[in-house]
Ligand SMILES: Nc1ncnc2c1ncn2[C@@H]1O[C@H](COP(=O)(O)OP(=O)(O)OP(=O)(O)O)[C@@H](O)[C@H]1O
């Protein structure tokens with residue numbers, strides 16, 4: 704997705720959404736951990752860090768003010784790249800230009816499914832970049848998820 708975007712824009716701002724969340728089933732990793740995973744992957748892929756920013760954005764309770772909240776955290780930008788329907792809707796209503804990237808085998812690369820595999824012990828190493836796989840292994844990510852959902856056997 705980042706490579707697709709960088710073919711179309713000079714500089715990319717990657718938002719780390721729901722940045723306040725961690726240690727939950729849907730967002731098991733801290734914003735800082737997510738930043739590390741993305742940075743390690745992009746570095747291994749030869750993407751220069753001069754071309755992107757990684758900016759954590761906590762959620763707000765009111766969708767109608769979210770775009771203005773995002774704008775407070777990021778440098779000025781010319782267009783928005785997203786697939787999430789709510790994100791597209793909110794930026795469109797705020798008058799921003801939208802670019803919708805293609806789906807890259809979304810049925811296979813599905814975070815909800817990958818987290819499920821981490822809990823059930825099914826193979827997930829081929830569903831994430833290897834830098835992400837080793838990072839999650841090293842921080843005990845699978846154990847964290849299993850403990851959160853209460854399936855850890857200890
Ligand atoms: N294979 C893909 N092709 C296109 N866009 C993708 C792909 N995978 C993720 N995305 C986009 O990247 C963003 C993050 O997706 P990701 O699956 O990591 O988290 P998510 O949308 O929170 O999913 P989940 O709810 O399963 O955790 C989403 O906007 C999604 O549309």
Ligand SMILES: NC(=O)c1ccc[n+]([C@@H]2O[C@H](COP(=O)(O)O)[C@@H](O)[C@H]2O)c1
Pocket residue numbers: 719720721722761762763764765766769785786787789790793
């Ligand atoms: N009101 C809000 O805080 C608000 C609104 C729209 C999107 N978001 C965030 O944007 C992100 C969108 O995620 P994906 O692009 O990964 O689907 C999520 O983290 C979501 O919580 C937050």
